[in-house]
Amino acid sequence: MSELRRDPIVGSRWVVFAPERRQRPQQLPLPTWPLPSPSPFVAGNERLTPPEIFAIRPAGSAPNSPGWKVRVVPNRFPALRVEGELGREPVGFYDRMNGIGAHEVIIETPDPSLELEEQTQEGVADVLRAFRARMADLRQDIRLRYVLIFKNVGALAGATIRHPHSQLIALPVVPRAVREKLHYAELHWEAKERNIFEDVLRSEQKSGERMVMENSSFAAFCPYASRFPFEVWIMPKFAAPDFYTLDEHNLALFAEILRGVLRKLRRGLKQVHYNFVIHTAPFRDPRSGLWSLVEQTFRWHMEILPRLSNVAGFEYGTGFYINPVFPEEAAEFLRRVRVE
Amino acid sequence: MSELRRDPIVGSRWVVFAPERRQRPQQLPLPTWPLPSPSPFVAGNERLTPPEIFAIRPAGSAPNSPGWKVRVVPNRFPALRVEGELGREPVGFYDRMNGIGAHEVIIETPDPSLELEEQTQEGVADVLRAFRARMADLRQDIRLRYVLIFKNVGALAGATIRHPHSQLIALPVVPRAVREKLHYAELHWEAKERNIFEDVLRSEQKSGERMVMENSSFAAFCPYASRFPFEVWIMPKFAAPDFYTLDEHNLALFAEILRGVLRKLRRGLKQVHYNFVIHTAPFRDPRSGLWSLVEQTFRWHMEILPRLSNVAGFEYGTGFYINPVFPEEAAEFLRRVRVE
Numbered sequence: 001m002s003e004l005r006r007d008p009i010v011g012s013r014w015v016v017f018a019p020e021r022r023q024r025p026q027q028l029p030l031p032t033w034p035l036p037s038p039s040p041f042v043a044g045n046e047r048l049t050p051p052e053i054f055a056i057r058p059a060g061s062a063p064n065s066p067g068w069k070v071r072v073v074p075n076r077f078p079a080l081r082v083e084g085e086l087g088r089e090p091v092g093f094y095d096r097m098n099g100i101g102a103h104e105v106i107i108e109t110p111d112p113s114l115e116l117e118e119q120t121q122e123g124v125a126d127v128l129r130a131f132r133a134r135m136a137d138l139r140q141d142i143r144l145r146y147v148l149i150f151k152n153v154g155a156l157a158g159a160t161i162r163h164p165h166s167q168l169i170a171l172p173v174v175p176r177a178v179r180e181k182l183h184y185a186e187l188h189w190e191a192k193e194r195n196i197f198e199d200v201l202r203s204e205q206k207s208g209e210r211m212v213m214e215n216s217s218f219a220a221f222c223p224y225a226s227r228f229p230f231e232v233w234i235m236p237k238f239a240a241p242d243f244y245t246l247d248e249h250n251l252a253l254f255a256e257i258l259r260g261v262l263r264k265l266r267r268g269l270k271q272v273h274y275n276f277v278i279h280t281a282p283f284r285d286p287r288s289g290l291w292s293l294v295e296q297t298f299r300w301h302m303e304i305l306p307r308l309s310n311v312a313g314f315e316y317g318t319g320f321y322i323n324p325v326f327p328e329e330a331a332e333f334l335r336r337v338r339v340e
Numbered sequence: 341m342s343e344l345r346r347d348p349i350v351g352s353r354w355v356v357f358a359p360e361r362r363q364r365p366q367q368l369p370l371p372t373w374p375l376p377s378p379s380p381f382v383a384g385n386e387r388l389t390p391p392e393i394f395a396i397r398p399a400g401s402a403p404n405s406p407g408w409k410v411r412v413v414p415n416r417f418p419a420l421r422v423e424g425e426l427g428r429e430p431v432g433f434y435d436r437m438n439g440i441g442a443h444e445v446i447i448e449t450p451d452p453s454l455e456l457e458e459q460t461q462e463g464v465a466d467v468l469r470a471f472r473a474r475m476a477d478l479r480q481d482i483r484l485r486y487v488l489i490f491k492n493v494g495a496l497a498g499a500t501i502r503h504p505h506s507q508l509i510a511l512p513v514v515p516r517a518v519r520e521k522l523h524y525a526e527l528h529w530e531a532k533e534r535n536i537f538e539d540v541l542r543s544e545q546k547s548g549e550r551m552v553m554e555n556s557s558f559a560a561f562c563p564y565a566s567r568f569p570f571e572v573w574i575m576p577k578f579a580a581p582d583f584y585t586l587d588e589h590n591l592a593l594f595a596e597i598l599r600g601v602l603r604k605l606r607r608g609l610k611q612v613h614y615n616f617v618i619h620t621a622p623f624r625d626p627r628s629g630l631w632s633l634v635e636q637t638f639r640w641h642m643e644i645l646p647r648l649s650n651v652a653g654f655e656y657g658t659g660f661y662i663n664p665v666f667p668e669e670a671a672e673f674l675r676r677v678r679v680e
Contacts (some may be wrong), residue, residue, distance in 0.1 A: 079662045092543055092563045093540070093543040126590025138384055148653075148657045148658055150653030150656075151653060152653045155650075155657075156650070157650075157652055157653070158649075158650040158651060158653070159652070167653070169654055171660075175658030175659055175660055176341075177659035178660035183659065197579075199433055203432055203433040203434070215446065225434075267499055273655035275652055275656055275657075276539065276653065277653050303657075306654075308495075309498070310495075310498040312490075312498025312615055313488075313491060313497070313615035313616065313617050313645075314490055316517070316645055317488045317615075317617030318515030318516065318617070319515055320511075320515055320516065334597070337649060
């Protein structure tokens with residue numbers, strides 16, 4: 001028997017769990033995955049990228065020279081640019097604005113074959129430090145409302161370059177995916193005066209059946225209404241609306257759990273293609289009333305979305321998903337995958 | 341310069357138009373597309389499918405025998421089933437219900453190589469008659485709230501079977517994609533006492549720059565905030581919240597424009613993979629107050645979504661889209677594609 005589940009945070013989203021659809025023929029054959037040559041992301045090829053914005057490199061070494069551990073550069077094919085006016089305006093019946101924002105690439109390592117989860121914990125922590133630094137910098141631009149950090153791994157997840165990297169897109173509007181979570185978090189607060197993320201964590205810790213990993217500051221679990229097979233969310237156990245306020249102690253613990261979850265996915269699902277995204281509170285003016293409400297209701301977290309099948313007409317037509325794997329099964333499987 | 345555009349109907353959805361991203365390397369190589377053998381959908385193999393629910397076949401011919409033009413059967417791997425109770429209930433902190441609904445396949449032709457747009461106009465009309473008949477039948481089940489009709493063509497669009505077919509999924513909840521459109525249509529009505537779909541049509545007819553085709557009852561245009569390159573919406577020019585009320589005269593005109601648009605896409609974009617979905621008003625009780633508001637604010641329409649690239653972390657993280665082709669260019673290109 002299949003089952004429909006409502007997401008408590010994205011309240012309008014129902015997911016159809018349909019285990020019988022596992023017997024279907026394989027949807028999408030794995031396409032080949034091009035390796036660009038010469039790669040602009042390897043050490044020594046720094047001149048092939050736009051000049052770096054940020055890097056973790058030895059003290060005294062010159063920008064855009066080898067020796068770096070993590071390097072952030074503008075995307076060569078940016079969806080949005082920093083220069084210009086917002087230009088919000090009506091066009092007849094419609095609304096438009098200029099493509100102001102930022103589109104950056106976080107090159108996670110100079111080694112083209114060192115996947116994020118194969119780095120040391122300190123290596124993963126350096127990548128997270130680059131995320132934090134870029135987000136903290138961009139929030140000072142008052143035209144911007146949000147910075148999305150995301151990673152596409154594999155062609156099925158929309159990746160075009162194989163060299164391990166993440167991306168950042170800064171936007172002049174709050175993404176609807178985040179607005180929707182804020183909306184339901186506020187409704188929950190109004191109804192119960194409790195933080196919905198805390199309630200989710202409490203519920204997951206109590207039952208344990210969807211829990212994948214935990215440490216003293218973070219929990220990783222398959223969400224109750226997972227859209228994708230083996231979807232995993234990582235959530236801090238402490239109050240924190242904004243990712244960029246992560247301190248060094250908790251950053252190390254986030255690196256530990258992120259590396260652990262990605263290793264389990266990679267080992268358990270054999271080179272799975274996936275996306276991850278960080279959802280953090282939108283940038284806001286401390287003088288506005290919004291500040292205190294978001295502080296109470298929101299908590300940053302990461303969604304990891306394995307891409308084992310393609311989205312099709314049903315998903316576009318409804319905004320719902322069909323998932324052949326229950327999160328309890330996915331979590332049990334992932335708990336058993338051994339990683340050192 | 342890239343540009344952000346807000347969708348007037350899905351008011352929280354902004355789309356990033358980034359023409360410079362066209363210079364990027366090709367995202368997803370075209371995977372091969374399996375032909376099942378023996379196909380359960382060809383004439384003579386009727387016993388390989390579950391028994392038919394509906395068919396357009398010669399008077400007096402037996403169900404599940406050859407001779408049919410269009411045949412509707414249950415999906416062999418259904419996401420939802422008709423049998424059982426809704427079972428809406430809380431599970432601790434969460435909400436669930438049983439997977440009640442329907443999942444049917446509309447086999448558009450007994451010929452495995454006759455694509456929908458290569459059928460005669462009368463052949464396309466027969467497929468639309470099957471859509472209409474199934475929707476009219478399923479709305480009598482008071483447990484159901486919505487019937488989504490959709491089509492996946494090609495592996496990039498999530499198709500697993502090549503034989504021309506569409507699908508229908510009936511749901512016990514209103515899809516969020518439809519709720520969202522209803523929400524913004526109501527806000528527009530409250531603000532202006534005008535139907536938002538009429539305002540969109542009026543705007544598109546006035547400028548003409550995004551118009552692809554028109555006949556006396558329908559307009560096909562690339563929407564202002566198209567999510568995908570060459571996205572086309574087909575909308576009736578007359579007031580009609582519900583697809584299933586389409587009369588024979590307008591059904592013929594819808595068949596004409598749908599066939600024309602699909603031919604333009606197929607010829608212009610060379611065997612493009614695509615999805616289409618029909619958005620219609622949710623089922624509702626005529627005694628409820630909702631009835632009259634939906635009558636005034638909503639209009640059924642079809643979205644045709646070519647799948648030339650894959651969705652990735654940005655789309656999942658934001659609910660926004662990055663589109664390298666402006667709809668004005670897409671529409672001009674499609675207007676010029678000659679179809680007989």
